[in-house]
Amino acid sequence: MAELTGQVALVTGASTGIGRHLVEALAARGMAVAGLARTEDRLRTAMAEVAAATGARTFAVAADVTDRASVEAAVEAVVGELGQIDLLVNNAGVIDALEVPLWEADPDQWWDVVASHIKGGFLLSRAVVPWMVLRNRGRVVNLASGMSVRARPEYSAYSVAKTGLMRMTEALAAALEGSDVRAFDVSPGVVDTAMTRSMAIWQGFEDWTPPEAVSELITAIAAGELDAWSGRLLRAGVDDLDTARAVALGEAARQLRLRPYGEQDPLG
Numbered sequence: 663m664a665e666l667t668g669q670v671a672l673v674t675g676a677s678t679g680i681g682r683h684l685v686e687a688l689a690a691r692g693m694a695v696a697g698l699a700r701t702e703d704r705l706r707t708a709m710a711e712v713a714a715a716t717g718a719r720t721f722a723v724a725a726d727v728t729d730r731a732s733v734e735a736a737v738e739a740v741v742g743e744l745g746q747i748d749l750l751v752n753n754a755g756v757i758d759a760l761e762v763p764l765w766e767a768d769p770d771q772w773w774d775v776v777a778s779h780i781k782g783g784f785l786l787s788r789a790v791v792p793w794m795v796l797r798n799r800g801r802v803v804n805l806a807s808g809m810s811v812r813a814r815p816e817y818s819a820y821s822v823a824k825t826g827l828m829r830m831t832e833a834l835a836a837a838l839e840g841s842d843v844r845a846f847d848v849s850p851g852v853v854d855t856a857m858t859r860s861m862a863i864w865q866g867f868e869d870w871t872p873p874e875a876v877s878e879l880i881t882a883i884a885a886g887e888l889d890a891w892s893g894r895l896l897r898a899g900v901d902d903l904d905t906a907r908a909v910a911l912g913e914a915a916r917q918l919r920l921r922p923y924g925e926q927d928p929l930g
């Protein structure tokens with residue numbers, strides 16, 4: 663396992679669930695880790711626990727990822743406290759609470775779901791990536807989902823958001839081509855968290871993806887072991903790390919594309 667000592671990570675949605683597991687895994691590998699979420703008490707407690715468990719430097723910064731001024735101030739505070747960011751993980755976000763078809767959705771809640779992933783990922787990338795470009799060093803990870811590639815009718819906002827976020831990764835990676843700054847999609851599988859516990863489709867589900875599998879992939883990305891995957895999707899719990907490191911990735915492999923209806927499809 664590669665040492666990440668001396669590197670700095672910023673993880674959004676760090677107070678619970680996947681983000682909480684991830685900050686501890688990155689800190690255990692020697693990274694200084696900043697965590698961001700809206701609820702300050704819970705976030706502070708989480709980051710203090712991580713510091714106590716790992717001995718790493720941690721920093722808690724409360725912010726809403728959809729608020730431009732808060733995001734810019736948060737990134738400035740992280741850089742001031744820990745130094746330039748080597749790894750940005752856009753993990754914060756929410757899901758359709760009502761689980762109804764699109765036309766029955768509450769417009770404000772629908773848009774909040776989309777904003778949490780899309781505006782959040784955009785604002786964080788916009789605040790962090792320019793400094794990565796200047797240093798010609800850095801990696802961005804966006805949390806994807808099965809719904810990045812296939813919509814579910816009762817989670818229309820989340821499906822839109824996760825698909826858009828995957829396009830954002832692709833656009834970012836393409837714009838960064840030729841540099842040593844890279845962007846990745848990581849789908850975590852189905853991890854037992856407050857989000858999945860709130861979703862009707864996972865009631866009674868038991869075959870959870872261990873959060874360690876998500877952390878393992880993102881840690882390997884942070885260590886530069888999966889740079890060939892920039893602009894593409896990795897899936898925790900399914901993708902084997904040794905295979906991912908070695909595989910030759912063809913044109914558009916693990917990227918969003920239309921599937922042609924056959925040889926004669928003019929869009930094929």
Ligand SMILES: NC(=O)c1ccc[n+]([C@@H]2O[C@H](COP(=O)([O-])OP(=O)(O)OC[C@H]3O[C@@H](n4cnc5c(N)ncnc54)[C@H](OP(=O)(O)O)[C@@H]3O)[C@@H](O)[C@H]2O)c1
Nearest residue numbers: 675677678679680699700701726727754755852853855857
């Ligand atoms: N769990 C899964 O199986 C699964 C599967 C596919 C994809 N994902 C994705 O993985 C990521 C983490 O999911 P999770 O299951 O760990 O969720 P979770 O347990 O509900 O945690 C969400 C985190 O995001 C923060 N957050 C939410 N909205 C925010 C906002 N506007 N600004 C700042 N922070 C915000 C929350 O804290 P505050 O509420 O205090 O802000 C919390 O720390 C999400 O992007 C999710 O879509 C999860």
